[in-house]
Amino acid sequence: MPRYMIERTFPDGLHIPINNVGAATAAQVGAVNAGEGVHWVHSYVSDDKKRTYCVYDGPNPEAIRRAASKNGLPIDKMMEVSVLTPSFYY
Amino acid sequence: MHASLAANCENAVLTMTPNLLERDAPLAELERAKDDAVAGRGSAVAVIGEAGIGKSSLLQVFASAARDDLRLLASGCEALFTPRPLGPLYDLAPELGVDMELPRERLFPAVLAALRREPTILIVEDVHWADRATLDLLKYLGRRLAGAGVLLVVSYRDDEIAPDHPLITLLGDLGSALRRIRLAALSPDAVRELAGDRGEGLHELTSGNPFYVTEVLAAGAERVPPTVRDAVLARAAGLAPEARRLIELASLIPGRAELHLLDASVDDAEAAARSGIVRIEHASIVFRHELARRAIEDSLFDARRMPMHRLILERLLGAHEKSFARLAHHAAGARDAAAILHYAPLAAAEAAKASAHQEAAAHYRTALQYSGAASEAERAALLDALSYECYLTDRLDEALERRVEVLAIWHALGETRKEGDNLRWQSRLHWFLGHNAAAHDCATRAIAILEPLLPSRELAMAYSNKAQLHMLAQERDEAAAWGARAIALAEEFDDQEILAHALNNVGTAEDYDELIERSLRIALQHGYQEHVARAYTNLASANVRRCSYDAAARWLEEGIAYCRDRDLDSWVLYMRAWRARLHLERGAWDAAAEDAEVVLARGASSVTRVPAAAVLGRIRIRRGDPGGMALLDEARELALRTGEFQRIAPVASARAEAAWLRGETSGAAMEARDAFAMSEGLAEPWARGSLAMWLELDAPPDGIAEPFALLLAGRCVEAADAFQAVGRPYEAALSLARADDVDALRRAAAMLERLGDGSLIDVVRRKLRALGVRGPRETTRANPSGLTEREIEILRLLDEGLRNADIAAQLFVSPKTVDHHVSSILGKLGVRSRREAARVFRAQLGESAAEK
Structure with missing residues (x-):
């Protein structure tokens, strides 16, 4: 399955608290994703919480967009990516 | 059975x-x-x-x-x-x-x-x-x-x-x-449970196949038989001669062997059943397993099988058997050429009537194998019929081969009319195989042979075929002229099917829907499903091509429903590909992507894949999503192979747009140039315009639709309004994006944001910045109260009665942020309470809905 990197902007900052509310939110996002065959691997969040870089696995860009739209998440840019680590060259 | x-x-x-x-x-x-x-x-x-x-x-x-x-x-x-x-x-x-x-x-x-x-x-x-x-x-x-x-x-x-x-x-x-x-398969433990102390090595030998295991055990042999077949035969070896003969005869009858066909008494049958190899039900012998039947059948020498099949055939005939497939099966088993030549074609016709065309073809092939004693005319009829079944099951090479074979026979027999009809068929098959020159050649020869004879249905169909070839090549006048002759003859012979065919060809070529609609009515009335599907498709595609989107949407809806009810899947997919294009042009990208995705996932034929790949590729590129060019590469390759303008144009235009968005203006011109040259002289103003817009031209060329002409003349705002009027919002935004004034560019940005664009909008924003514009996001201006997008979102949730904390969780923001937004909203709307804000908001919504 292809992997995608998705850039999002949250003008008000992304706020998912580390508690039950946050856990429920994350679970809800996961359930919606599953309905589209999409899997949220993890995200990198900027210090001011206004920008995120999310790594997703999914069948195609359309499925990623449908999941984002059902979750109410914005998409600025999406690209298909592959993994590269320094250990490849050791 | x-x-x-x-x-x-x-x-x-x-x-x-x-x-x-x-x-x-x-x-x-x-x-x-x-x-x-x-x-x-x-x-x-x-x-x-x-x-x-x-x-x-x-x-x-x-x-x-x-x-x-x-x-x-x-x-x-x-x-x-x-x-x-x-x-x-x-x-x-x-x-x-x-x-x-x-x-x-x-x-x-x-x-x-x-x-x-x-x-x-x-x-x-x-x-x-x-x-x-x-x-x-x-x-x-x-x-x-x-x-x-x-x-x-x-x-x-x-x-x-x-x-x-x-x-x-x-x-x-x-x-x-x-x-x-x-x-x-069964586990080693399960095999041991079945076999007890005889289980040694049995699991390895049988790979845990339960039937094999039970056969080995039932055979009771000292040594374990090396194959299932040996196990079955070892078991049958223990039968009395009467019962064994009965089982052998029954093994030649797949499924259920009626006792009256075997001429067996119930006593004999029950003796056979006690062996456990067969059982009795509904006065028939049924093998406990197909593997057992095959083992027994294969153990019989050919010389023994043939008379047994003959016996069964005779008894079947005596019992007035209704299934031609069954009669043909035993006729073939008996190698009885006369019986095969009689029953195989009947079985084929029975199969064809049920739309089991592969089976029909197989019966005809069997008949041909035994046609040595048949007359040339009989052989030719079988070859014709086989070719038709091959055509229906997509075995086009064989279909053509058979037609070529039979042409020589008709010629030798002096059957000139059949010779002409044969060439018309060869023409059709060549077209499907992509041999366009051969298709035209055969079409012309068919007419040359048939015209000197008395007028005939065959000639009418030859005319209509010629019309269709010209229609597909978008040679309008030729299509109309040949089609008119086909229609006149079809009417003379009152042949509704040829009439439906010809009307569709002429209507499509001349862009004259009334004729296609007449074709549709005839086809619906007589249940000619292929002609119905073709008429719906051509009506829809004609209307998409001239941007009559409402009419196109109606035809697609009706056509898809008709074909879906009848499981005509390839037609459903083809129409969904057209619907994808319709949605794309109207700016409904989500709906377009959904149709295109389904078409591509179902692995449709290339004629169907091309438009779908062109649509989805274009959407990905406009959104700035990955994978767009890969689709456009596939679409280009498939489209060029068809050589037809209607497949090539949308792909070329999409590729030109992609190059232009990458900033390669001369690359864009190169992508569009060849397809534009093909459009010379065609009555395709919209397709022509969609190609011309990427060429670096000094003045608009002839024969392109008005909005494109305005755009190429540099009258961007007028072009935008004209595109908006026909319902093509992206082209409207694109026209505005080519302008150099702030208002036009701001409008473009707002329209593109609504469409979900992620590529052209960057171009527009760059131009705006270059003109010194900085400021609120474009949508903010569109809202009369100056609310931001986020504020509108929050208002909507307020209106649903959500508390600030709930809103925060839903929007992934902190409750404090929501508090800030709510006070900003109250301020902008000039109201005091959340409830009042919701009321004002709803009033505004009503107004903007009324505007639409």
Whole structure:
């Protein structure tokens, strides 16, 4: 399955608290994703919480967009990516 | 014809239910599906596994328990050389009370209605042997069970189906609507439990195949037989001569061997049944397993088999057998050329009538094999018929080969009219195979041969074929002229089918919908399904091409519904590809992507893939999503192969747009140039315009639609309004994006944001910044109260009665942020309370809805 990197902007900052509310939110996002065959691997969040870089696995860009739209998440840019680590060259 | 399972269980010989080991999980899954069906949630289940793995035994146990809860109908497919079309349905028809004489489009709904009358389990075994019509029926039913109290269970051997087996298509078409239960081999423990102290090495030898294990055990031989076949034969070796002869004769009759065909007494039959190799039901002998039947059949020498087949054939005829497939099977087994030549074509016609065209072709091939003594005319008729069935089943190379073969015969016989008709057929086949020059050549020769004769239907069809070729090449005048001759002749002969064909060709070529609509009415009235589908498609595509989107949408809706009801899947996909383009041009990108995705996922033909790939590729590029160029590369390759402007133009335009968005203006011109040259002289103003816009031209060329001409003349705002008026918002935004004034660019940005664009909008924003514009996001201006997008979102949630904390969780922001937004909203709207804000907001919504 292809992997995608998705850039999002949250003008008000992304706020998912580390508690039950946050856990429920994350679970809800996961359930919606599953309905589209999409899997949220993890995200990198900027210090001011206004920008995120999310790594997703999914069948195609359309499925990623449908999941984002059902979750109410914005998409600025999406690209298909592959993994590269320094250990490849050791 | 095989086994009503319900009856099995009442049979004295069979009261022993099979001893099932390690089948609890599959059985439980079947039970659940059954309970769902009783509760009105029907479904389809497939039980899958190699021969002898225990599919039938499992179903037998399941059925005997389930029949207390609901009606049980069971049938199966037979290993005839060529299966009887709808064979399983013939077995069930009396119980279901459906009339097998009904035409297919009424027969299938009648079967569904009969099944739905009460909670029912329908079991169809061995569908790897099913004919095409049975597979179509299963697909039809499988897709319509969700709300019915019907459980459909099929079984098949997955190790015996090649990738081009029609069953593969059925499985793909049903997709997740079909639950699959795969039966695993027995574990070493289970084999030991069955075999006791004789279990040494048995699991390795049999790979845990339950049938093999039981045969080995039943044979009781000292040494373990090396194959299943040896095990079966060892068991049969112990039979008395009478019983053995009976079993041998029965082995030549796949499925169920009626006792009257075997001329056997019930006593003899029961003696045979005591061996355990066969059982008796409905006054027939049925092998306990197909593997056993094949083992016995294969053990007979050819010289013995032939007279036995002849005997069976004679008895079948004496008993007024109705199934031509069965008669043809035994005629072939007896190598009785006269009987084959008589029954195989009848069986073929029976198969073709049920739309089992692969089976029909197989019968014709058998007949041809034995046609040595037949006259040349008979052979030619068989070849013609075979070619037609090959054409219907997409074996175009063979179809053409057979036509070429038969042409020489007609010529030698001086059958000039048939010679002409043959060439017309060759022309059609050449076109399908992409040999356009040969197609035109044969079309012309057909007419040259037929014209000197008296006027005929064949000549009418030759004219219509010629018209169609010109129509596809978009040679309008030629298409109209040949089509007019076809129509005149068809009317003279009152041949409605040729008339429907010709009207469609002329109407499409001349862009004259009324003619296509007439073709549609005729086709609907006479049930010519292919002509109906072609008429809907051509009406829809003509309207898309001239941007009459409402009309196009109506034709597509009707056409898709018609084809869906009849499972004409390739037409449904083709029309969905056109609908994808319709949605794209109207700016409904999500809907367009959904249609295109389905088309591409279903692996449709290239004529269907091209428009879908062009649409989805374009959407990805406009959104800035990955994977767009890969689709446009595929589309380009497939489109160029067809050589037809209508396939090539949208792809070229999409590729030009992609290059332009990358900033490569001369690359864009290069992508569009060849296709634009093709459009010279065609009445295709919109397609021509969509190509011309990427060329670096000084002045608008002739023959392009008004909005494109305005754009190329540099009148960007007028062009935008003109595009907006026909309903093409992206081109409107694109026109504004080419302007150099702030207002136009701001409008463009707002429109693009609504469309979901992520590429062109960057160009627009860069231009705005270059003009010194910084400021609020574009949508803010669009809102009369100056609310931001986020504020509107929050208002919407306020209106739903959500508290700030809930809103925060839903929007992934902190509650404090929501507080800030709410006070900003109250300020901008000049109200004091949240409730008042919601009220004002709703009033505004009403206004903007009214504007639309």
